[in-house]
Amino acid sequence: MQTVRKDIHNSQLPILCQSCEARHQGICGAMSAEQLLAISKHTRRVRREPGQEIMADAMPIAAYANVLKGxxxxxxxxxxxxxxxxxxxxAPDLLGRPFASESRVTAETASDVELCMIPKAPLEALMTAGGPVEHRIMMQALRELDEARDWMVTLGRKTAAEKVASFLYLLATHIDPTEEEALVTFDLPLSRADIxxxxxxxxxxxxxxxxxxKAEKVIEIANYRHVTIADLAQLRLRCG
Amino acid sequence: MQTVRKDIHNSQLPILCQSCEARHQGICGAMSAEQLLAISKHTRRVRREPGQEIMADAMPIAAYANVLKGxxxxxxxxxxxxxxxxxxxxAPDLLGRPFASESRVTAETASDVELCMIPKAPLEALMTAGGPVEHRIMMQALRELDEARDWMVTLGRKTAAEKVASFLYLLATHIDPTEEEALVTFDLPLSRADIxxxxxxxxxxxxxxxxxxKAEKVIEIANYRHVTIADLAQLRLRCG
DNA sequence: CGTGAGGTTGAAGTGGATCAACACCAGTGG
DNA sequence: CCACTGGTGTTGATCCACTTCAACCTCACG
Known part of the structure; x- marks a missing residue:
């Protein structure tokens, strides 16, 4: 039902997970040069089209994955x-539930995605060694927990209009990891069904x-997917 | 509007946070004897009535707290x-968002609660030292994240009947930390408004x-608060 | 040019919210 | 002792926001 997987193999080459390391974000930023070199022997850069399953609920996890793009x-x-x-x-979130034998969620690409796959064993070794890597991963877990709780308010207490506004606002502030402030124009990474x-x-x-x-001039939409925030303050206001 | 706070000072005495240590649960279970002794100099056992605020949203956190009861x-x-x-x-969860200068939620006692207060500094020192304490706290954060995501499904996709059933089931399985399986009779720790x-x-x-x-004989209710699960399997079924 | 997936729009139905009345009980104070 | 009050919970009647059902549009693709 979904388009066929295409593992693009321009991936195997970079000895270091370059874009990951270059940005000095995500977990790589927490590694020493030696750690980085050691783990880079195991990592593999892959590209996925939208709609690909990366991890399945209740299935054993073979590897973690760093989101580089998408x-x-x-x-x-x-x-x-x-x-x-x-x-x-x-980006640059780490995918995969640490220290659990199986995933508790299904992870699926929503847009075109680039991943840096890291096998379970070497990363967990780095984690149990303690130090900055484990710390970094804990910080991500805590941030995700904060975000999950924020979203619970949206799910439990907001109206449909507020929910949609909140979703657009979330994207505007999160979709480009390099950008500090909210982006005013972007492509929706999710279908209407996913939203x-x-x-x-x-x-x-x-x-x-x-x-x-759109009718009230808060946003513009082109080709179903491309959104421009015409009035960010107004959007913010409508988040409830 | 709420009953007056009563810090019961039978609290200052135990040199070790006994009930915490005794159970070997929570973070204390991850500490060495020396660590336990060191930190116990700072801890303070307190009791709170229902409706007391422990931490306020967007307020600086002075201390962490281990839930011992309630x-x-x-x-x-x-x-x-x-x-x-x-x-x-x-119990035996740790309260307080690690490494954040201020809380992102309001924490309030729902029932009668016993806490083991731990000042920010000594616990964070233990955490940054790495090792089992930080690991234990990370495991709790990951578990809370799993639970938050489970609850998002309940909030987003379940009917009112399923939500209430899920809530009762959650209590049955969580309210007594010493019990492995679901409890069939307990007091609701939350008012109808909180539920x-x-x-x-x-x-x-x-x-x-x-x-x-109640009418359909799945549960019994006495005095508004005391619940008996008459048919646990049926309740489970109604969780959706 | 047909086919099907994804998206929009309209009309009708409904689950849960809202509004309102009342029951219950613990204080409180005459 | 009873009347009064306020906080908590229940129950009924009505309303409306969102769902459901259904038709239609758009566009990519063989």
Whole structure:
């Protein structure tokens, strides 16, 4: 049902996970030169198209992955198929639940994504060694916890209009990791169905709220996916 | 508006935070004898009545606290007063956001609570020293993240009936930290208003769903607060 | 040019919110 | 002792925000 996987193999070459190291973000920034060199022997750079599964709920995890580019969505499903997106991962987040034998969520690429795959063993060795790597990973877990709790307020207490505004605001502030302030123009990395699953709404409601924001000149939309925030303050205001 | 605080000072005496250490749970279980002795000089055991604020959103944190008994609720509020309970902490959870200068949530006692207060500095020293203490705290953060994501599914995708059932099931499985399996009888640590804020519902809806569960012989309720799960399997089923 | 996936729009239905009345109980004070 | 009060919880009637159902649009692709 989804497009075919294409592992692009321009990936195997960089001895160091360059873009990861270059930015000095994510966990690589916490490693010493020797650690970096050691782990880089195991890492592998891969590219994924939208809609590819990276880790499955309740399946053993073979490897961690550093998000270098793009957006990965974390989802959970109920037995009857109802789905909830429980998190979005942007660069330079680390993907994979540390110290758990199996994942508790499904991770799937939402947009075109670049990953730096790191096998389980070497990274966990670095972690249990303690020091800056474990610390960095803990800081990410704590940040994700904060974000999850923020989102719980959105899910539990906001109206549909506020939810959609909050989602757009979240993207504006998170989609470009190099940018400090909110971006005013970007492509939606999620389909209407994914947005609905993130917000606890239906696709119809999401669509209606988006057209309402467009009609009221808060945003502009081109080609369904390309969004321009015309009035960021107004958007902020509508987040509730 | 709330009953007056009573810091019961049978607290100052125990040189070691006994019940904490005795159980070998929580962070104390990860400390060496020397560490335990060192930190116990700073800890203070306190008791709180329901409805007491322990940490306020956006306020500097002076101390961490280990929950020894009872339930603490973590809440967030929107500007206009809408409130969401974003987490419940049971024994032996550690309260307080590590490495943040200020809290991102409000922590309030839900039931009668016993805490082991630990000042910021000595605990953070133990953490940055690395090793088992930091690891233990990271494991708790990861567990809380898992729980937060589970709850996002409940908030985003479940019906009112399923939400209330899920809440009761959560209590049954978490309220007694010494018990392995689900408890069939317990006191609700939260008022109807708090339950509503936890589930993203109104108190009326919570009340109606509880009476419905009672009418259908899934649970029994005495004195508004005391719940007996008459049919745990049925309750489980109704969690969606 | 047909086919199908993704998105929009409209009309009708409904689950939960809102509004309102009342029950229950612990204080409190005459 | 009873009347009064306020906090908490229940129950009923009504309302509306969001869902559901259904038609249609758009566009990429074989």
């Amino acid at each position: 957006v990965v969505k974390l989802t959970k499903v109920l037995e009857d198929g109802r789905q909830q997106v429980v998190g979005l991962q942007f 609905a699953d993130f917000l606890g709404l239906t696709i119809e409601t999401v669509s209606r709220q988006l057209t309402k924001l | 339930v603490v609720k973590l809440t967030k509020v929107l500007e206009d007063g809408r409130q969401q309970v974003v987490g419940l902490q049971f 509503a804020d936890f589930l993203g519902l109104t108190i009326e809806t919570v009340s109606r769903q509880l009476t419905k569960l």
